[in-house]
Amino acid sequence: MLNLVAGRTGSGKSGKCITEFNAYIQRSGAADAYAYFFVPEQYTMLTERRLLDYQKAEGFKIQGLIGHEVLNFKRFSYRILSTYGGDATEPLCECGKIMMLTSALENLSGKLKYFSGLSERPGEIARLLSLLEEFGKYDVTWKLLGGLETGDVYLDRKLRDLGLILQEYQAMKKDRFTDENDVFERMLNHIRKNEFFRGRSVWIDSFTGFTSKEFELITLMLRQCRKVTVTLCTDLRGEPAFECTDNTFRRLKDLAERNGIPCSVVNLSADPESNRSKYGNSSLFYLEQALPTLRGAAEKRSAQQITLAECHGPYDEVVRCARQIRRLHDTGSAEYRHIAVALRNVEGYDVMIKAVFKKYGIPFYIDDKKMLDNNPLIKTILGILSILADDWQIKDVLECLKSGILNFGADSDRMENYILKKGLRGRRRWKKESEEFCALFFSELDALTASFSNCKTIKEVCVAFSLFFSKWEFRQTMEALSEDLRDSSQPELSEEYSRIWNIVMEVIEQVVLFLGGLPVHGAADAAGKLLRLLSAGFSQYKIGFLPSSIDSVQIMNIERSRSGEVKALFLLGANEGILPSHFADDGILRDQERELLKKHRVELADDSGAKASKENYYIYAALSLPSDFLEISWPLEDISGKEMKPSPVILRKIRNVFPHISICRQPQAERHLSEKSPDTAVRIAGQTNLDLLKLKGVFHTTVSRIESYYKCPFSYLLSYGLRLRPREEAALELYDLGTVLHEIVNEASDHLFLLPRGAADLAQCREIVEGVYETVAAKMRFADTELSGRETHALERIKKYAAAAFFHVKKQLDAGSFSVCGFEVPFDDTDHSILRPIVLKPSAETPFLEKISVTGRIDRYDIMEENGKKYVRVIDYKSAPVTLSDREIQAGIKLQLLTYLNAVLDSYPKGTAYPGGALYFKFGDDITTVKSHLSCAPAKDSEKQFAMNGFVLDDRCVLDGMTGGSETGVIGGRRLSGGGISFAGSKMLKSEEEFQTMRQWAYANIQNAAAQIAEGNYPIAPSPYADPPPCRYCNMRPICANCADS
Structure with a gap:
C-alpha cells in the first residue's frame, strides 16, 4: 500500500513518520520485518537523533533502532550489495x-x-x-x-x-570497474531476485523528487512492502511554490495505479491552521501562509521579528549577522543549535563567516562540501606544472611561492617582491638570475624540466613528478601543517590537510591507470598535459566535514534546508540574480534540445526552466523554516565593489504580506568598521603625530599633499604619515605611461626656444620627440626591465601622443602673445630656484606649528606684457581629462593651479603682475582608451582634443593674447563670421576680483589643512566633490576597506 502524506512546513509530516516508525519498532520483533526510513543524505544524522529523542521522551522500554535503519539511497545500495554479494569489479x-x-x-x-x-x-x-x-x-x-x-x-x-x-x-x-549507477542497478536486481522488501515497511521523508532509477526502486517497494509512506511538502492546491513536489506527487500516484497498488492520501494542510503551533511568532505563521502563492495576504499585518537589512558589502552583512546571533544567544532567546544561516552560495561567504564568527565566539558548522582549488598543496602542484608549461610566467611562480609548501619561509615574501620588481618572466631570464633563493628555486625546477624532457609517456612524467614530491617532502610538510592545526581553532583545516596527500596520490594513480601510455613530446608538452589531467581530477573532489559540536550554528545552502527545530534564521545574500538563482542554458544539451528529446520519450533531469521553478520551493522552504525570528539581508556591492541590487522576488513576497515593513539600512559611518570604532574618526596622539610628520615648527608640504588630505585625510595619513607605498612592480602601469608622456613633452620643450615662430610641423615634432625619448626612458623605473611586446607597443603609441601634444603646444604659443618663462619651474628654498616657496601662518594657534612652507614645481608658466602690465599664465600638463570648478577649489581638492599662480604672482612686486590664466593642457584623448590612437597627420578636429581648460581673465586683451584673436584651439571659444572669437557664456572667464577670491581660497585651504594635520585629525572621509571618487583608484583601499563610492 502507498500512503502519501502531504503538508506544508510545520504541518507534522516528519513527526508523523517518526511516530509511526517508532511504533512499528515497538511492535515488530522478527528480523525479516525490519523497517527502513529513507531521507536525503544530509538528514540521516538529524533523523536518527529525532527518532531516539522521541523514544526517550515517550519513555519506551526498548530504545534504539534494533536492526531498523535510517538510510539514504546510496548507502542502502551498498548495504544490499554487502548482504547479497557484489562482484569482483x-x-x-x-x-x-x-x-x-x-x-x-x-x-x-x-x-x-x-x-x-x-x-x-x-x-x-x-x-x-x-x-x-x-x-x-x-x-x-x-x-x-x-x-x-x-x-x-x-x-x-x-x-x-x-x-x-x-x-x-x-x-x-x-567487467573492470563499477560506478554508482552500476551499484544502484545491481541493487535493483538483487531486490527483484530476493524480494528483499517482502512484508516490510518503508518511510520516505523530506524528498522533493526522484530520478528514474529511484522511481524504479520505489516501484519494487510498492510491489513487495506491506506499506510505503512518502511525505511531500505541498498543500495539494497547485500553488507555484509546490510545482516540483506536486509533479512528484502525481507521478507516485500514477505509479501506484499502474501497479494496482492501493493509495491513500493524507493532507495535513487541509486545515490552514494545522501548522500554527510550529510558529512562536504569529508574523512568521502569516508569512508561511502567504509564501506559496503569488497573491498578497487578505489582511495586512505588522512584521514582528521579521527584519529586512540592507548592508554595504558582504563583510558588513556577516558582521551584522554575528552580532544578532550573539544577541539572541546571550539573551536566552535561542541556543546556537536552534539558529541557522542560509545562503544560495555558501562558498562566497565561508571565508568571511569563519573569520567573523570566530571573532565573536560563535560555534558553527558549514553544511557544505568544500572544493580543493585553494588547498596549498594543490596550488603548488598545479603552479609548478604551469611554470613549466607556460615558460615561467610571474603569476604561476608566485602561486607556488605563496602556497608555503616549498619551505622558503619568510624568504618567500622577499622573493615575491624581488620577482615583481624585476619582472622576472621566461626561462631565459630566470636562468641568468643570480639572487640566492631565486637561483635555488630555478635550479630545482630546471632539474624537473630535464626529467620531464627525458619522459616519453604520461606514466614516466608522473613517476618523475612523484620523485620531486619526495625530494621536497610534500607529504611530511602537509602532515606537519595538519598536526599544527589539530589543537587550534581550525580542526576542519587540519582534517583537510590530513586527507589531501592521499587525494593527490589517488589522482596520480588514476592518471597512470587510464592514461599512462599517452605520449608526450618535451618538457612543456609533458607539463601541459599533466596539468590538464590533474586539474580535471582535482576538480572532482569535494571534502565534507562533520560538526564538532551539537550546539553550533548551522551554515547551509538553501537547497539543504534542514527540517529540525530552527528558531532563528538569517538569510544572507538575498540579491537579484542570486535568490532566486539564474540558471544559464549552457549545458551540453540545451533546454530546447531536452524538450525535443522529451517528445521522443527520452526523459532527462530538469532543464533550466524546471530548476528555476524549483527555486521558488527552496525560497519557501528557507523562509518558512524559523519559528521565532527571521532576518533577510543583502549587500549593495559584492566583494570586488560591483554594484548589486536586492532580490525583487524576496521583497515582493515579504511586502505582499507586510506592506509597511521597513528596511534597516546601515549608516554610512558604520560601514566596514568594527564595533570598537563606531564612527570614521581617526585621531593620532600628539607626540606620535609630530614624530610621524617630523614637525619642528615649520610644516613643509606640497600642494599635491594638501589636495590628498582634502580628498581623504585617512589616505593622507597612510601615504605621508606612515609612508606606505604600493609594492613596486616591473609591469608597465597606466601611471607610467602618463609619466613618460609628461617627461617627453617637458624634455622636448627646451627645443621650443630654438624654433622660430610658426616654423614647426608634426614631422619635425616627431623627430624632436624621438631624440629625447631615450633620455626620458633611461630615467624611468622600468628602464632595466625587459618589456613585453604589448608594453613596447604602448610606449610606441605614447611617442605618437607626445609628438602630437608637442606640436599643439608649439601651435598654441605661436597663436598668441604669451611667451614662455620656464618649464618645470621650481618654487622652493634651493639656490637655483627663481621662485620662492609660499610661506603662510597657520589659521589658528597650534602647538609646534609656527609656519607653513609650500613648495612645488610648475610645468610651465608664461608672461604677456600689455599696457605696462604683466599677465601670468600657469599651465599644468595632464595625461587624463580634468576639469576645474569653484566648488572643487573651495573643497580643497583642486588647489594646484591657484597655488602655482600664487607662487608666481607673489614673486613679483605687488601691483606689477596680474593673473592671466590658470589652465590644464591635456595630452589629447584619454590614454586609457584603445580608440585614442592618434594618426601621424593632425586631424581637423585635433585642436579640440588639445584645447586648454581652466580659468582665464575676462579681459579682451588677455583673451586675444592667448588666441591671437582667431585661434579657437587654445582655450576654445566660437569663431565669429566677421572675425574674432566669442567667449559668451563660457565658464572659463573670471574677473580679476574672482581670481583674487580663488587665490584666497587656496591660501585658506592650505592653512586649514595644515592645522588639521598638525592636530592629528585623519577621519575616513572621502570627499564627495571629487570626480572620480577618491576610493576608486586609492592604493590604500585594502587597508581601510572603505567603499564609499567606488
Whole structure:
C-alpha cells in the first residue's frame, strides 16, 4: 500500500513518520520485518537523533533502532550489495571517471565530429561526465542515442557523438570497474531476485523528487512492502511554490495505479491552521501562509521579528549577522543549535563567516562540501606544472611561492617582491638570475624540466613528478601543517590537510591507470598535459566535514534546508540574480534540445526552466523554516565593489504580506568598521603625530599633499604619515605611461626656444620627440626591465601622443602673445630656484606649528606684457581629462593651479603682475582608451582634443593674447563670421576680483589643512566633490576597506 502524506512546513509530516516508525519498532520483533526510513543524505544524522529523542521522551522500554535503519539511497545500495554479494569489479572513484572519459575521448580521436578536441578542455570533460552520469540515472543507453532521429541536424550529430562516447566509456568500464549507477542497478536486481522488501515497511521523508532509477526502486517497494509512506511538502492546491513536489506527487500516484497498488492520501494542510503551533511568532505563521502563492495576504499585518537589512558589502552583512546571533544567544532567546544561516552560495561567504564568527565566539558548522582549488598543496602542484608549461610566467611562480609548501619561509615574501620588481618572466631570464633563493628555486625546477624532457609517456612524467614530491617532502610538510592545526581553532583545516596527500596520490594513480601510455613530446608538452589531467581530477573532489559540536550554528545552502527545530534564521545574500538563482542554458544539451528529446520519450533531469521553478520551493522552504525570528539581508556591492541590487522576488513576497515593513539600512559611518570604532574618526596622539610628520615648527608640504588630505585625510595619513607605498612592480602601469608622456613633452620643450615662430610641423615634432625619448626612458623605473611586446607597443603609441601634444603646444604659443618663462619651474628654498616657496601662518594657534612652507614645481608658466602690465599664465600638463570648478577649489581638492599662480604672482612686486590664466593642457584623448590612437597627420578636429581648460581673465586683451584673436584651439571659444572669437557664456572667464577670491581660497585651504594635520585629525572621509571618487583608484583601499563610492 502507498500512503502519501502531504503538508506544508510545520504541518507534522516528519513527526508523523517518526511516530509511526517508532511504533512499528515497538511492535515488530522478527528480523525479516525490519523497517527502513529513507531521507536525503544530509538528514540521516538529524533523523536518527529525532527518532531516539522521541523514544526517550515517550519513555519506551526498548530504545534504539534494533536492526531498523535510517538510510539514504546510496548507502542502502551498498548495504544490499554487502548482504547479497557484489562482484569482483573495482569501485570507480570520481577522479577515475574523468580519467576514463578522457582516455575514451583520446581513443575516439578522429571519429568524433561534434566533440572533436574536447580532451584538451578539462572543464568541458567534467560537464560531459555529468551528462553521461545523468544518462545512467535515467536509463539512456548508447544504442538509444545512436538510433535517435529528432529532425534537428545539429542535435542528431551531437547525439551520435554522445552515443559513441557512452559506448566507449561503458566498454572500458565493463567487467573492470563499477560506478554508482552500476551499484544502484545491481541493487535493483538483487531486490527483484530476493524480494528483499517482502512484508516490510518503508518511510520516505523530506524528498522533493526522484530520478528514474529511484522511481524504479520505489516501484519494487510498492510491489513487495506491506506499506510505503512518502511525505511531500505541498498543500495539494497547485500553488507555484509546490510545482516540483506536486509533479512528484502525481507521478507516485500514477505509479501506484499502474501497479494496482492501493493509495491513500493524507493532507495535513487541509486545515490552514494545522501548522500554527510550529510558529512562536504569529508574523512568521502569516508569512508561511502567504509564501506559496503569488497573491498578497487578505489582511495586512505588522512584521514582528521579521527584519529586512540592507548592508554595504558582504563583510558588513556577516558582521551584522554575528552580532544578532550573539544577541539572541546571550539573551536566552535561542541556543546556537536552534539558529541557522542560509545562503544560495555558501562558498562566497565561508571565508568571511569563519573569520567573523570566530571573532565573536560563535560555534558553527558549514553544511557544505568544500572544493580543493585553494588547498596549498594543490596550488603548488598545479603552479609548478604551469611554470613549466607556460615558460615561467610571474603569476604561476608566485602561486607556488605563496602556497608555503616549498619551505622558503619568510624568504618567500622577499622573493615575491624581488620577482615583481624585476619582472622576472621566461626561462631565459630566470636562468641568468643570480639572487640566492631565486637561483635555488630555478635550479630545482630546471632539474624537473630535464626529467620531464627525458619522459616519453604520461606514466614516466608522473613517476618523475612523484620523485620531486619526495625530494621536497610534500607529504611530511602537509602532515606537519595538519598536526599544527589539530589543537587550534581550525580542526576542519587540519582534517583537510590530513586527507589531501592521499587525494593527490589517488589522482596520480588514476592518471597512470587510464592514461599512462599517452605520449608526450618535451618538457612543456609533458607539463601541459599533466596539468590538464590533474586539474580535471582535482576538480572532482569535494571534502565534507562533520560538526564538532551539537550546539553550533548551522551554515547551509538553501537547497539543504534542514527540517529540525530552527528558531532563528538569517538569510544572507538575498540579491537579484542570486535568490532566486539564474540558471544559464549552457549545458551540453540545451533546454530546447531536452524538450525535443522529451517528445521522443527520452526523459532527462530538469532543464533550466524546471530548476528555476524549483527555486521558488527552496525560497519557501528557507523562509518558512524559523519559528521565532527571521532576518533577510543583502549587500549593495559584492566583494570586488560591483554594484548589486536586492532580490525583487524576496521583497515582493515579504511586502505582499507586510506592506509597511521597513528596511534597516546601515549608516554610512558604520560601514566596514568594527564595533570598537563606531564612527570614521581617526585621531593620532600628539607626540606620535609630530614624530610621524617630523614637525619642528615649520610644516613643509606640497600642494599635491594638501589636495590628498582634502580628498581623504585617512589616505593622507597612510601615504605621508606612515609612508606606505604600493609594492613596486616591473609591469608597465597606466601611471607610467602618463609619466613618460609628461617627461617627453617637458624634455622636448627646451627645443621650443630654438624654433622660430610658426616654423614647426608634426614631422619635425616627431623627430624632436624621438631624440629625447631615450633620455626620458633611461630615467624611468622600468628602464632595466625587459618589456613585453604589448608594453613596447604602448610606449610606441605614447611617442605618437607626445609628438602630437608637442606640436599643439608649439601651435598654441605661436597663436598668441604669451611667451614662455620656464618649464618645470621650481618654487622652493634651493639656490637655483627663481621662485620662492609660499610661506603662510597657520589659521589658528597650534602647538609646534609656527609656519607653513609650500613648495612645488610648475610645468610651465608664461608672461604677456600689455599696457605696462604683466599677465601670468600657469599651465599644468595632464595625461587624463580634468576639469576645474569653484566648488572643487573651495573643497580643497583642486588647489594646484591657484597655488602655482600664487607662487608666481607673489614673486613679483605687488601691483606689477596680474593673473592671466590658470589652465590644464591635456595630452589629447584619454590614454586609457584603445580608440585614442592618434594618426601621424593632425586631424581637423585635433585642436579640440588639445584645447586648454581652466580659468582665464575676462579681459579682451588677455583673451586675444592667448588666441591671437582667431585661434579657437587654445582655450576654445566660437569663431565669429566677421572675425574674432566669442567667449559668451563660457565658464572659463573670471574677473580679476574672482581670481583674487580663488587665490584666497587656496591660501585658506592650505592653512586649514595644515592645522588639521598638525592636530592629528585623519577621519575616513572621502570627499564627495571629487570626480572620480577618491576610493576608486586609492592604493590604500585594502587597508581601510572603505567603499564609499567606488
